[in-house]
Amino acid sequence: MSETKEHVKCLIIGSGPAGYTAAIYAARADLKPVMIQGLQPGGQLTITTDVENYPGYPEGVQGPKMMEDFKAQAERFGTDIRWGYVTSVDFTGPVHKIVIDEKTEITADSVIIATGASAKWLGLESENRLNGFGVSACAVCDGFFFKGQDVAIVGAGDTAAEEATYLAKLCKKVYMIVRRDEMRASKAMQHRVENTANIEILYNHETKEVMGDKTVTGVKVVNNKSGEEKVLDVTGFFVAIGHQPNTDIFKSWIDMDETGYLKTTPGSTKTNIPGVFASGDAQDHIYRQAVTAAGTGCMAAIDAERYLSDKGIH
Numbered sequence: 577m578s579e580t581k582e583h584v585k586c587l588i589i590g591s592g593p594a595g596y597t598a599a600i601y602a603a604r605a606d607l608k609p610v611m612i613q614g615l616q617p618g619g620q621l622t623i624t625t626d627v628e629n630y631p632g633y634p635e636g637v638q639g640p641k642m643m644e645d646f647k648a649q650a651e652r653f654g655t656d657i658r659w660g661y662v663t664s665v666d667f668t669g670p671v672h673k674i675v676i677d678e679k680t681e682i683t684a685d686s687v688i689i690a691t692g693a694s695a696k697w698l699g700l701e702s703e704n705r706l707n708g709f710g711v712s713a714c715a716v717c718d719g720f721f722f723k724g725q726d727v728a729i730v731g732a733g734d735t736a737a738e739e740a741t742y743l744a745k746l747c748k749k750v751y752m753i754v755r756r757d758e759m760r761a762s763k764a765m766q767h768r769v770e771n772t773a774n775i776e777i778l779y780n781h782e783t784k785e786v787m788g789d790k791t792v793t794g795v796k797v798v799n800n801k802s803g804e805e806k807v808l809d810v811t812g813f814f815v816a817i818g819h820q821p822n823t824d825i826f827k828s829w830i831d832m833d834e835t836g837y838l839k840t841t842p843g844s845t846k847t848n849i850p851g852v853f854a855s856g857d858a859q860d861h862i863y864r865q866a867v868t869a870a871g872t873g874c875m876a877a878i879d880a881e882r883y884l885s886d887k888g889i890h
Protein backbone atom coordinates (compact mmCIF):
# COMPACT_ATOMS: atom_id res chain seq x y z
CA MET A 577 0.00 0.00 0.00
CA SER A 578 2.67 2.48 1.00
CA GLU A 579 4.97 4.15 -1.48
CA THR A 580 6.76 6.25 1.11
CA LYS A 581 8.31 4.82 4.26
CA GLU A 582 9.20 7.46 6.73
CA HIS A 583 9.99 7.25 10.42
CA VAL A 584 9.46 10.13 12.86
CA LYS A 585 9.97 10.56 16.59
CA CYS A 586 6.70 12.35 17.21
CA LEU A 587 3.59 12.44 15.06
CA ILE A 588 0.76 14.81 15.93
CA ILE A 589 -2.68 14.08 14.53
CA GLY A 590 -4.92 17.17 14.37
CA SER A 591 -4.39 20.89 14.18
CA GLY A 592 -6.60 22.64 16.73
CA PRO A 593 -5.32 24.37 19.89
CA ALA A 594 -4.26 21.00 21.37
CA GLY A 595 -2.33 19.90 18.28
CA TYR A 596 -0.53 23.21 17.73
CA THR A 597 0.37 23.58 21.40
CA ALA A 598 1.72 20.03 21.44
CA ALA A 599 3.71 20.95 18.31
CA ILE A 600 5.23 24.06 19.89
CA TYR A 601 6.39 22.11 22.94
CA ALA A 602 7.52 19.05 20.99
CA ALA A 603 9.48 21.14 18.49
CA ARG A 604 11.19 23.11 21.23
CA ALA A 605 12.10 19.79 22.91
CA ASP A 606 13.74 18.75 19.63
CA LEU A 607 11.30 15.93 18.91
CA LYS A 608 11.08 17.16 15.29
CA PRO A 609 7.30 16.75 15.22
CA VAL A 610 5.35 16.09 12.07
CA MET A 611 1.73 17.25 12.16
CA ILE A 612 -1.03 15.84 10.00
CA GLN A 613 -3.63 18.59 9.90
CA GLY A 614 -6.83 16.67 9.25
CA LEU A 615 -9.97 17.58 7.34
CA GLN A 616 -10.50 20.94 9.02
CA PRO A 617 -7.08 22.58 9.47
CA GLY A 618 -7.26 24.77 12.57
CA GLY A 619 -10.19 22.82 13.98
CA GLN A 620 -13.46 24.08 15.42
CA LEU A 621 -12.14 27.59 16.05
CA THR A 622 -11.98 28.21 12.33
CA ILE A 623 -15.78 28.21 12.27
CA THR A 624 -16.20 30.71 15.10
CA THR A 625 -15.90 34.47 14.90
CA ASP A 626 -14.74 36.47 17.94
CA VAL A 627 -12.78 34.69 20.65
CA GLU A 628 -12.70 36.86 23.75
CA ASN A 629 -11.86 34.34 26.46
CA TYR A 630 -8.42 33.19 25.32
CA PRO A 631 -5.79 34.81 27.54
CA GLY A 632 -3.26 36.99 25.74
CA TYR A 633 -5.70 38.68 23.39
CA PRO A 634 -7.04 41.59 25.46
CA GLU A 635 -9.04 42.95 22.52
CA GLY A 636 -10.28 39.51 21.44
CA VAL A 637 -9.35 37.78 18.21
CA GLN A 638 -11.10 36.11 15.30
CA GLY A 639 -11.02 32.29 15.62
CA PRO A 640 -9.33 31.72 12.22
CA LYS A 641 -6.72 34.41 12.95
CA MET A 642 -5.95 32.84 16.31
CA MET A 643 -5.32 29.49 14.67
CA GLU A 644 -3.01 31.13 12.11
CA ASP A 645 -1.05 32.54 15.06
CA PHE A 646 -0.85 29.09 16.66
CA LYS A 647 0.34 27.64 13.36
CA ALA A 648 2.97 30.31 12.82
CA GLN A 649 4.32 29.71 16.32
CA ALA A 650 4.49 25.93 15.74
CA GLU A 651 6.27 26.50 12.41
CA ARG A 652 8.71 28.94 13.93
CA PHE A 653 10.23 26.08 15.94
CA GLY A 654 10.35 23.76 12.98
CA THR A 655 7.13 21.71 13.11
CA ASP A 656 6.61 19.96 9.80
CA ILE A 657 2.93 20.68 9.11
CA ARG A 658 1.31 18.65 6.35
CA TRP A 659 -2.03 18.47 4.61
CA GLY A 660 -3.62 15.08 4.97
CA TYR A 661 -6.07 12.95 6.85
CA VAL A 662 -5.18 9.94 8.93
CA THR A 663 -7.26 7.07 7.63
CA SER A 664 -5.98 4.24 9.83
CA VAL A 665 -3.54 3.39 12.59
CA ASP A 666 -1.83 0.25 13.80
CA PHE A 667 -0.65 0.42 17.39
CA THR A 668 0.37 -3.24 17.68
CA GLY A 669 4.06 -2.79 18.26
CA PRO A 670 6.37 -0.34 19.98
CA VAL A 671 6.66 1.52 16.68
CA HIS A 672 3.29 2.96 15.70
CA LYS A 673 2.04 2.86 12.13
CA ILE A 674 -0.10 5.67 10.77
CA VAL A 675 -1.63 5.69 7.30
CA ILE A 676 -2.40 9.03 5.68
CA ASP A 677 -4.97 9.44 2.92
CA GLU A 678 -5.12 5.65 2.60
CA LYS A 679 -1.73 5.52 0.90
CA THR A 680 1.21 6.98 2.79
CA GLU A 681 2.51 5.09 5.81
CA ILE A 682 4.52 6.82 8.50
CA THR A 683 5.95 5.08 11.53
CA ALA A 684 6.38 6.97 14.77
CA ASP A 685 7.96 6.38 18.17
CA SER A 686 5.30 8.55 19.80
CA VAL A 687 1.87 9.75 18.69
CA ILE A 688 -0.12 12.68 20.03
CA ILE A 689 -3.81 12.50 19.24
CA ALA A 690 -5.46 15.91 18.96
CA THR A 691 -8.31 15.14 16.59
CA GLY A 692 -10.91 17.16 18.50
CA ALA A 693 -14.65 16.81 18.42
CA SER A 694 -17.39 18.05 16.18
CA ALA A 695 -20.59 19.66 17.36
CA LYS A 696 -23.71 17.97 16.11
CA TRP A 697 -26.04 20.19 14.11
CA LEU A 698 -29.71 19.95 13.22
CA GLY A 699 -28.89 19.96 9.52
CA LEU A 700 -31.03 22.94 8.46
CA GLU A 701 -29.81 25.05 5.56
CA SER A 702 -30.53 28.26 7.51
CA GLU A 703 -28.62 26.97 10.54
CA ASN A 704 -25.56 26.36 8.38
CA ARG A 705 -25.81 29.68 6.54
CA LEU A 706 -26.03 31.72 9.76
CA ASN A 707 -23.38 29.73 11.60
CA GLY A 708 -21.11 32.30 13.29
CA PHE A 709 -23.67 35.06 12.62
CA GLY A 710 -26.05 34.37 15.46
CA VAL A 711 -25.97 30.58 15.31
CA SER A 712 -23.53 28.92 17.69
CA ALA A 713 -22.83 25.56 19.26
CA CYS A 714 -21.06 27.02 22.29
CA ALA A 715 -22.89 29.21 24.81
CA VAL A 716 -19.79 29.74 26.94
CA CYS A 717 -17.90 31.01 23.87
CA ASP A 718 -20.60 33.17 22.31
CA GLY A 719 -23.27 33.90 24.95
CA PHE A 720 -21.65 37.19 25.84
CA PHE A 721 -22.52 38.63 22.42
CA PHE A 722 -26.21 38.31 23.25
CA LYS A 723 -26.14 40.12 26.58
CA GLY A 724 -29.57 41.58 27.37
CA GLN A 725 -31.13 39.98 24.29
CA ASP A 726 -33.55 37.08 23.74
CA VAL A 727 -32.10 33.78 22.52
CA ALA A 728 -33.17 30.19 21.89
CA ILE A 729 -31.33 26.96 22.58
CA VAL A 730 -32.18 23.55 21.20
CA GLY A 731 -31.39 20.34 23.08
CA ALA A 732 -32.48 18.63 26.26
CA GLY A 733 -29.40 16.95 27.66
CA ASP A 734 -27.09 18.13 30.44
CA THR A 735 -25.17 20.37 28.05
CA ALA A 736 -28.32 22.15 26.85
CA ALA A 737 -29.58 22.52 30.43
CA GLU A 738 -26.24 23.85 31.62
CA GLU A 739 -25.92 26.23 28.68
CA ALA A 740 -29.51 27.43 29.07
CA THR A 741 -28.84 28.42 32.69
CA TYR A 742 -25.55 30.02 31.65
CA LEU A 743 -27.35 32.05 28.97
CA ALA A 744 -30.15 32.97 31.39
CA LYS A 745 -27.63 34.89 33.48
CA LEU A 746 -26.64 37.01 30.48
CA CYS A 747 -29.75 37.22 28.37
CA LYS A 748 -33.17 38.71 28.92
CA LYS A 749 -35.04 35.56 27.93
CA VAL A 750 -34.03 32.04 26.89
CA TYR A 751 -36.34 29.68 25.00
CA MET A 752 -35.35 26.05 25.36
CA ILE A 753 -36.58 23.92 22.48
CA VAL A 754 -37.11 20.30 23.56
CA ARG A 755 -38.30 17.76 21.00
CA ARG A 756 -39.95 15.33 23.42
CA ASP A 757 -42.29 15.90 26.38
CA GLU A 758 -39.37 15.47 28.77
CA MET A 759 -35.70 16.24 29.04
CA ARG A 760 -32.81 13.83 28.98
CA ALA A 761 -30.79 15.98 31.41
CA SER A 762 -30.26 14.85 35.01
CA LYS A 763 -33.11 15.68 37.39
CA ALA A 764 -30.98 18.25 39.20
CA MET A 765 -30.29 20.11 35.96
CA GLN A 766 -33.93 19.89 34.91
CA HIS A 767 -35.00 21.45 38.18
CA ARG A 768 -32.47 24.22 37.79
CA VAL A 769 -33.82 25.03 34.32
CA GLU A 770 -37.46 24.85 35.46
CA ASN A 771 -36.71 27.13 38.39
CA THR A 772 -34.99 29.81 36.33
CA ALA A 773 -37.55 32.54 35.79
CA ASN A 774 -36.34 33.76 32.39
CA ILE A 775 -36.14 30.30 30.76
CA GLU A 776 -39.25 29.16 28.89
CA ILE A 777 -39.21 25.47 28.01
CA LEU A 778 -41.02 24.56 24.82
CA TYR A 779 -41.68 20.82 25.10
CA ASN A 780 -42.64 18.87 21.97
CA HIS A 781 -41.19 21.56 19.76
CA GLU A 782 -38.85 21.28 16.81
CA THR A 783 -36.99 23.91 14.87
CA LYS A 784 -38.16 24.49 11.31
CA GLU A 785 -36.00 27.43 10.31
CA VAL A 786 -33.55 29.96 11.64
CA MET A 787 -34.70 33.25 10.20
CA GLY A 788 -32.58 36.14 9.03
CA ASP A 789 -30.44 37.21 6.14
CA LYS A 790 -27.09 38.31 7.59
CA THR A 791 -27.88 37.79 11.28
CA VAL A 792 -30.49 35.84 13.19
CA THR A 793 -33.84 37.66 13.46
CA GLY A 794 -36.02 34.82 14.73
CA VAL A 795 -36.57 31.08 14.91
CA LYS A 796 -39.57 29.28 13.50
CA VAL A 797 -40.67 26.33 15.63
CA VAL A 798 -43.45 23.80 15.32
CA ASN A 799 -45.30 21.88 18.01
CA ASN A 800 -44.91 18.28 16.89
CA LYS A 801 -48.14 17.24 18.66
CA SER A 802 -50.51 19.96 17.47
CA GLY A 803 -48.69 21.08 14.31
CA GLU A 804 -48.96 24.68 15.46
CA GLU A 805 -46.14 26.92 14.25
CA LYS A 806 -44.79 30.09 15.81
CA VAL A 807 -41.85 32.44 15.48
CA LEU A 808 -39.61 33.12 18.48
CA ASP A 809 -38.37 36.68 18.44
CA VAL A 810 -34.67 36.00 19.15
CA THR A 811 -31.29 37.23 17.92
CA GLY A 812 -29.26 34.17 18.91
CA PHE A 813 -29.74 30.46 18.27
CA PHE A 814 -27.70 27.93 20.21
CA VAL A 815 -27.46 24.28 19.29
CA ALA A 816 -26.63 21.89 22.13
CA ILE A 817 -27.59 18.45 20.86
CA GLY A 818 -24.27 16.79 21.64
CA HIS A 819 -20.73 16.49 20.35
CA GLN A 820 -19.01 13.66 18.61
CA PRO A 821 -15.31 13.15 19.32
CA ASN A 822 -13.36 12.47 16.13
CA THR A 823 -11.97 9.16 17.31
CA ASP A 824 -13.44 6.50 15.02
CA ILE A 825 -10.05 5.45 13.62
CA PHE A 826 -8.79 4.63 17.12
CA LYS A 827 -11.73 2.38 18.00
CA SER A 828 -9.99 -0.98 18.13
CA TRP A 829 -6.87 0.42 19.78
CA ILE A 830 -7.51 3.06 22.40
CA ASP A 831 -9.81 2.68 25.40
CA MET A 832 -12.72 5.08 25.09
CA ASP A 833 -16.03 5.76 26.83
CA GLU A 834 -19.37 4.83 25.28
CA THR A 835 -19.55 8.14 23.36
CA GLY A 836 -16.04 7.75 21.94
CA TYR A 837 -14.03 10.09 24.17
CA LEU A 838 -10.53 8.68 24.62
CA LYS A 839 -9.61 7.60 28.13
CA THR A 840 -6.41 8.90 29.67
CA THR A 841 -4.75 8.12 32.97
CA PRO A 842 -5.89 10.88 35.36
CA GLY A 843 -3.35 13.67 35.66
CA SER A 844 -1.67 12.74 32.38
CA THR A 845 -2.39 12.31 28.68
CA LYS A 846 -1.34 8.64 28.63
CA THR A 847 -3.67 6.25 26.86
CA ASN A 848 -3.68 2.46 27.27
CA ILE A 849 -1.07 2.24 24.47
CA PRO A 850 2.47 3.16 25.57
CA GLY A 851 3.75 6.08 23.49
CA VAL A 852 0.28 7.22 22.39
CA PHE A 853 -1.04 10.33 24.12
CA ALA A 854 -4.45 11.97 23.83
CA SER A 855 -5.21 15.67 24.22
CA GLY A 856 -7.92 18.25 23.62
CA ASP A 857 -11.58 17.64 22.89
CA ALA A 858 -10.93 14.07 21.71
CA GLN A 859 -10.49 13.18 25.39
CA ASP A 860 -12.36 15.97 27.20
CA HIS A 861 -16.15 16.07 27.21
CA ILE A 862 -16.35 18.37 30.20
CA TYR A 863 -14.48 21.64 29.58
CA ARG A 864 -14.09 21.71 25.76
CA GLN A 865 -12.41 25.13 25.70
CA ALA A 866 -9.52 26.27 23.49
CA VAL A 867 -7.43 27.08 26.52
CA THR A 868 -8.00 23.69 28.18
CA ALA A 869 -7.27 21.93 24.87
CA ALA A 870 -4.02 23.90 24.59
CA GLY A 871 -3.19 22.89 28.17
CA THR A 872 -3.58 19.18 27.49
CA GLY A 873 -1.66 19.57 24.20
CA CYS A 874 1.24 20.92 26.25
CA MET A 875 0.90 17.98 28.67
CA ALA A 876 0.93 15.50 25.78
CA ALA A 877 4.17 16.90 24.37
CA ILE A 878 5.83 16.76 27.79
CA ASP A 879 4.54 13.20 28.33
CA ALA A 880 5.86 12.21 24.87
CA GLU A 881 9.23 13.79 25.53
CA ARG A 882 9.59 11.90 28.83
CA TYR A 883 8.45 8.65 27.24
CA LEU A 884 11.03 8.95 24.45
CA SER A 885 13.72 9.93 26.89
CA ASP A 886 12.97 6.89 29.09
CA LYS A 887 13.23 4.70 25.98
CA GLY A 888 16.57 6.23 25.12
CA ILE A 889 15.22 7.71 21.88
CA HIS A 890 16.98 11.01 21.25
Ligand code: NDP
Nearest residue numbers: 698731732733734735736738755756759760816817818819
Ligand atom coordinates in the same frame (compact mmCIF):
# COMPACT_ATOMS: atom_id res chain seq x y z
P1 NDP B 1 -26.78 14.17 25.10
O1 NDP B 1 -26.54 13.18 24.03
O2 NDP B 1 -26.90 13.72 26.50
O3 NDP B 1 -28.12 14.96 24.79
C1 NDP B 1 -28.39 15.44 23.52
C2 NDP B 1 -29.77 16.09 23.57
O4 NDP B 1 -30.00 16.68 22.31
C3 NDP B 1 -30.89 15.11 23.85
O5 NDP B 1 -31.80 15.66 24.75
C4 NDP B 1 -31.53 14.92 22.49
O6 NDP B 1 -32.92 14.74 22.54
C5 NDP B 1 -31.26 16.25 21.83
N1 NDP B 1 -31.21 16.12 20.39
C6 NDP B 1 -30.41 15.31 19.65
N2 NDP B 1 -30.64 15.48 18.35
C7 NDP B 1 -31.64 16.41 18.26
C8 NDP B 1 -32.32 17.02 17.21
N3 NDP B 1 -32.03 16.70 15.93
N4 NDP B 1 -33.27 17.93 17.47
C9 NDP B 1 -33.57 18.26 18.74
N5 NDP B 1 -32.95 17.73 19.81
C10 NDP B 1 -31.99 16.83 19.57
O7 NDP B 1 -25.61 15.28 24.91
P2 NDP B 1 -25.03 16.34 25.94
O8 NDP B 1 -24.02 17.12 25.19
O9 NDP B 1 -26.09 17.07 26.62
O10 NDP B 1 -24.28 15.44 27.02
C11 NDP B 1 -23.24 14.52 26.63
C12 NDP B 1 -22.78 13.74 27.87
O11 NDP B 1 -22.06 14.62 28.73
C13 NDP B 1 -23.93 13.20 28.69
O12 NDP B 1 -23.54 11.97 29.23
C14 NDP B 1 -24.11 14.21 29.77
O13 NDP B 1 -24.70 13.69 30.94
C15 NDP B 1 -22.67 14.66 30.00
N6 NDP B 1 -22.62 16.02 30.54
C16 NDP B 1 -22.51 16.16 31.88
C17 NDP B 1 -22.48 17.41 32.44
C18 NDP B 1 -22.35 17.50 33.90
O14 NDP B 1 -22.39 16.50 34.57
N7 NDP B 1 -22.20 18.69 34.45
C19 NDP B 1 -22.54 18.63 31.64
C20 NDP B 1 -22.68 18.38 30.24
C21 NDP B 1 -22.71 17.11 29.73
P3 NDP B 1 -33.60 13.39 23.06
O15 NDP B 1 -33.47 13.46 24.55
O16 NDP B 1 -34.99 13.52 22.59
O17 NDP B 1 -32.84 12.27 22.45
